[in-house]
Amino acid sequence: MRTVRLGLARARYEVRSYFRQGDTVFFTFLFPLVLLTIFSVAFSEQPFGPGVSAARFYLPAMLAAGVLLSGLQNMATDIAQEKSDGTLKRLAGTPLPVVSYFIGKIGQVLVTATLQAALILLVARFAFGVELPADAASWLTFAWVFVLGVATSAVLGIALSGIPRSGRSATAVIIPITLVLQFISGIYLQFSQLPGWLQNVASVFPLKWLAQGMRSVFLPSAFESAEASGSWQLPEAAIVTGVWLVAGLVLCRITFRWIRKDG
Numbered sequence: 001m002r003t004v005r006l007g008l009a010r011a012r013y014e015v016r017s018y019f020r021q022g023d024t025v026f027f028t029f030l031f032p033l034v035l036l037t038i039f040s041v042a043f044s045e046q047p048f049g050p051g052v053s054a055a056r057f058y059l060p061a062m063l064a065a066g067v068l069l070s071g072l073q074n075m076a077t078d079i080a081q082e083k084s085d086g087t088l089k090r091l092a093g094t095p096l097p098v099v100s101y102f103i104g105k106i107g108q109v110l111v112t113a114t115l116q117a118a119l120i121l122l123v124a125r126f127a128f129g130v131e132l133p134a135d136a137a138s139w140l141t142f143a144w145v146f147v148l149g150v151a152t153s154a155v156l157g158i159a160l161s162g163i164p165r166s167g168r169s170a171t172a173v174i175i176p177i178t179l180v181l182q183f184i185s186g187i188y189l190q191f192s193q194l195p196g197w198l199q200n201v202a203s204v205f206p207l208k209w210l211a212q213g214m215r216s217v218f219l220p221s222a223f224e225s226a227e228a229s230g231s232w233q234l235p236e237a238a239i240v241t242g243v244w245l246v247a248g249l250v251l252c253r254i255t256f257r258w259i260r261k262d263g
Contacts, residue, residue, distance in 0.1 A: 006096060007103025014108035018074075028074045029116050032066040033123060040128050052220065055128035060214030061187045063117055067146065068207055070113040071153025073178045075105060076160040077170040084167030092258035102158070102252075109154040117146060130218075138217045141234065145213035148241050152206050155248030162255050181207045192226050199228050206244045209237035 019025060040055035048057040082088050091101065124130040133139060160177070164170040182188060184198055185208040191199065202208040215223065216232035224232055 003097050003100050004103065006100035008107065010096070010100055010104025011107030011111070014104050015111050018108055018112055024074065024078075028069045029112060031069060032062040032116065033120050035065070036062040036120060036124065037127075049220070049223065052223075053128065053130065055124055056130045056218065059120070059124045059130055060218045061211055062120055063146075063214050063218075064149070064185075064207060064211040065182055065187050066116045066120060067113055067149040067153055067210060068178055068181065070116055071109050071150055072157040072160065073174055074112075075109060075154050075157025076163075076174045079105070079158060079161035080164040080170035080174075081167035083161070084170075088258045098256070098258075105158065106151070106154045109157075110150055113146075113150045133217060141213065142217045145210060145217070145237065148238065148245070149206070149210040149213075152241050152245040152248060155245055155252060156206075159248050159251035159255060162257075181205055184208075186211050192228060203240075206241045209233075209240050213237045 018029075036055065036058055039058045040053070043054040043058075046054060048054060079088075121132065125132055133142075160174060161170075164173045181202075184194065184202040185191070185205065186194070186202070187207070191202070191208070191211070194202070199208075212227065212232060213234060215227075216234060224230070227233070
């Protein structure tokens with residue numbers, strides 16, 4: 001109970017610190033919303049299908065991108081910076097358990113990603129008139145895809161935080177990784193229009209499956225036939241994302257250190 005209590009206290013501290021960083025708030029919290037607004041306006045005259053506006057078409061992609069940015073990108077750069085500026089070294093000298101530190105980090109990602117998704121949905125509904133699902137089954141699918149995606153992204157972000165050699169290089173290392181994943185996973189480009197070999201590469205990573213799961217919730221059933229396999233493949237999405245979650249946990253256990261070995 002003490003470990004959990006310290007973790008929750010750490011999560012409150014992490015959330016407050018997150019919203020005090022203007023650049024982080026813009027490039028991780030507000031960035032998907034900005035892109036949704038740009039795409040909705042820029043492609044407002046382009047037909048995407050019967051009853052499907054540009055805002056509705058890009059909504060699932062921006063929700064998936066938000067999960068990636070709030071989890072993987074934010075977590076990897078944040079922890080890399082804490083390793084570089086000595087924050088983790090100072091925490092290593094306190095009684096704070098490593099588990100409590102992780103609870104705080106993942107709690108921060110869950111809170112900020114939830115607020116971000118809620119804001120995106122509200123803007124899509126009231127600013128662009130997107131009809132949101134009315135049935136409980138769709139929202140249940142959204143819930144498990146979102147929670148599984150947040151957990152996986154956060155864990156992978158912790159694992160990737162060991163790659164940058166310093167806090168200064170963290171953004172230069174992590175952001176290109178997230179950008180490439182977004183382009184090949186159907187976030188900015190329609191996935192079915194990508195070359196087959198690129199679709200196969202994207203299918204190895206969880207973002208493609210998160211975006212596909214989100215499309216199954218917010219796009220009409222007629223769009224299911226446009227998927228590469230002709231179906232939403234929700235069981236496969238759960239399996240692939242779950243495998244990455246387990247792999248990320250193993251990598252965190254093996255690689256995470258309070259202090260870098262070369263520090």
